Amino acid sequence: MSRKPISIVKSRLHQNCSELIKPINDTHSLNDTSWCSWSPFDKDDYKELLGAVDNAFLVAYAIGMFISGIFGERLPLRYYLSAGMLLSGLFTSLFGLGYFWNIHVLWYFVLIQICNGLVQTTGWPSVVACVGNWFGKGKRGFIMGIWNSHTSVGNILGSLIAGIWVNQEWGLSFIVPGVITAIMGIITFLFLIEYPEDVDCAPPQHHEGSDKDQDNPEDPENSPYTNRESSQETMTSCSKEPCAEPVAISFLGALKIPGVIEFSFCLLFAKLVSYTFLYWLPLYIFNVAHFGAKEAGDLSTLFDVGGIIGGIMAGLISDYTNGRATTCCIMLILAAPMMFLYNYIGQNGIVSSIVMLIICGMLVNGPYALITTAVSADLGTHKSLKGNAKALSTVSAIIDGTGSIGAALGPLLAGLISPTGWNNVFYMLISADILACLLLCRLVYKEILAWKSSLSKGRGYKEI
Secondary structure: OOOOHHHHHHHHHOOOOOOOOOOOOOOOOOOOOOOOOOOOOOOOOHHHHHHHHHHHHHHHHHHHHHHHHHHHHHOOHHHHHHHHHHHHHHHHHHHHHHHHOOOOOHHHHHHHHHHHHHHHHHHHHHHHHHHHHHOOOOOHHHHHHHHOHHHHHHHHHHHHHHHHHOOOOOOHHHHHHHHHHHHHHHHHHHHOOOOHHHHOOOOOOOOOOOHHHHHOOOOOOOOHHHHHHHHHHHHHHHHHOOOOOOOOOOHHHHHOOOOHHHHHHHHHHHHHHHHHHHHHHHHHHHHHHOOOHHHHHHHHHHHHHHHHHHHHHHHHHHHHHOOHHHHHHHHHHHHHHHHHHHHHHOOOOHHHHHHHHHHHHHHHHHHHHHHHHHHHHHHHOOHHHOOOOOOHHHHHHHHHHHHHHHHHHHHHHHHHHHHHOHHHHHHHHHHHHHHHHHOOHHHHHHHHHHHHHHHHHOOOOOOO
8 A cells, every 4th residue: 555656646746747837937948748746757768767766666675575584584573563563654754745835856755665675575474474373284376365355455455545636735645554554563562473372272274294293183192282292392391481493594595495486486477467567557457548647547447446356266276285385377378378468359349358357367476475475485385394383474575575576577578668669568477477387396296296195095195
């Protein structure tokens, strides 16, 4: 909600003023059609300047994410997340205050975006770690699929709230979301519970037991639940008494967890596609389908609606099949031809546009949602860690940080390619989608072998 206003306010920072009446004391020339735009975005290079503001946030976010997870493992998540939300609300509001303070220098807006990008990196590793602490592997995909819909709801809310003031005092389009974010930071500080053990709830089962556990499921000494409970009790007692706590995992240690590197680079290309749609879809609809600016913006929200459905579907399917990589791969394979079809026939009418946007949103954002939530939580509680829960935040940060590099590259490449034609932009997106799929081939192969082994032995699925 706090990131979305900039894409809404862009049309106000630089606009066509030819139909507006100039003030009497205006010093602009008679032929100047951008006299009502907000300096320094009133010149011919406004696209480059607005791009600099966007990339200031995205690059800072990508870089900061790799550092954020390390801090997240070593600090109380409630304090860390609350501080990040308060600072995020502050910097979002400061961007809007530039309107009321009459600031017209580029460095101010770029600096605010850099700071905002850095402090917002406290968010994703912390929330994935908290939710991962509460929900085990069994229904994690479904639960996190529903939970992850907050990202699309935030996009929609950000658009609606920013749209209220965009044509009046556009500074409020940032200040109001900033204040709401800060208030939620206070609520988080007061009410967030990091671990089930803090309120005497049993910890969840993060992964299946070993072969020995499965051979003797009735033996309480060998059951995965007993082993897990004893390890969690140790962690709880260590938080109350001065004893040895599990050591937080290092950056290199997190990279060695099987699957982290593959899913990280897969997310890079998946997020490249998703964020290109996020930043460029309204303009594409405006130019190609010839809808008005408001109608194009409203229509583009259907991509987020599809994202909500796709995230839940991906979670359900991956829970049922126990194949996270295979679920992502299949959805990515289907996304490539659907993007091609959307570009060629999706603008032939309002009905086809609505249907194709929802389907594309499902297939593009489904894998993105699954990797940043359930997959990150799975890998952060991988059996190779031997019960050490001090990895969730770091793993989430590595995966989302790598993905954020794609989020910065996607809109940048789209801006460079779009002057040569929208077809070339879609070819770029389809290529990125195929690369994301190819990066999961090894993990898909391992999941298929595990399924075959499970069927041949008549046993349950063994985690790979």
